[in-house]
Amino acid sequence: MMSMIYSLYSMVLCILIGNAYTKKKGTTMTKQMKGTPAPDFNLPRDGGDKLCLSDLQGKMVVLYFYPKDDTSGCTSEALDFTRLKTKFDEIGVVIIGISPDNVKKHEKFKIKHALDIILVSDEEKTTLEAYGVWVEKSMYGRKYMGVERSTFLIDSTGTIVEEWRKVSVSGHAENVLAAATFLHRKSLSI
Template identity: 65%
Template structure:
């Protein structure tokens, strides 16, 4: 399965979010949305990525962009993750994986020869009109946030 294609309409979603309540893609129509998918709260790569996005959240805001992270972790785990690391981004919880599947990031992975289903670390830049502008697949965390910021600033 490959991630959603650039130039297509980003699938809308309404999911539970950190701190209670919900987050919907449609709430941000007219803004650029950085939607990043990550495997698990409080693991090394995911923590670095979330801290990097938090460090640049004001720069994204100046570019007219909002950052939303999404994983299959429950809201309770998101709340602990945010509190532990002082995160300043929205974290959506997709426990039934319907949105992860719609974006093509719920995929078969392999570690030490064992196959399992998990989130393929992916970032999707969604334009103000709801169209997918850019997709980064199999993201390597170092330097990634700066690359996404540059693309958001160019929107």
């Protein structure tokens, strides 16, 4: 009898511990993606076309996820990437911003701020979830689902070589450019 209780206790404990370490859809637990193939997507982009990540194979890609068009932090981040776009272009890097906003909002956002980067719409949040950036957030005690500001540097083979989570906007685009430049120089020396 005692061994049966002990077995039952052990089983319950294993289940509880396992659940604590298992990523559940929509939780704040972040999956590490560095060194893994970048999840592909085929999403609507500004200008009305669709963008498929695999179509960019052979190029480095900066894929940054942001919460909402035309908010202060998101605008600053988009302006920073736009300001540095020529430097990214020089080393062959494509910059893509993804949010759950629709294409119409993206187009207004681009025009209003003269943005020179690609903006992609993920209204269904499938790509946000694939990259682990659609998470449960909390503000003033209220829990809600939202985008964790994150950036991924993807090499020319489609592998994630660097990731930044819970990004602070100030200086972030410069840090991403430095990492992309390092990767570019490293690829030239091979």
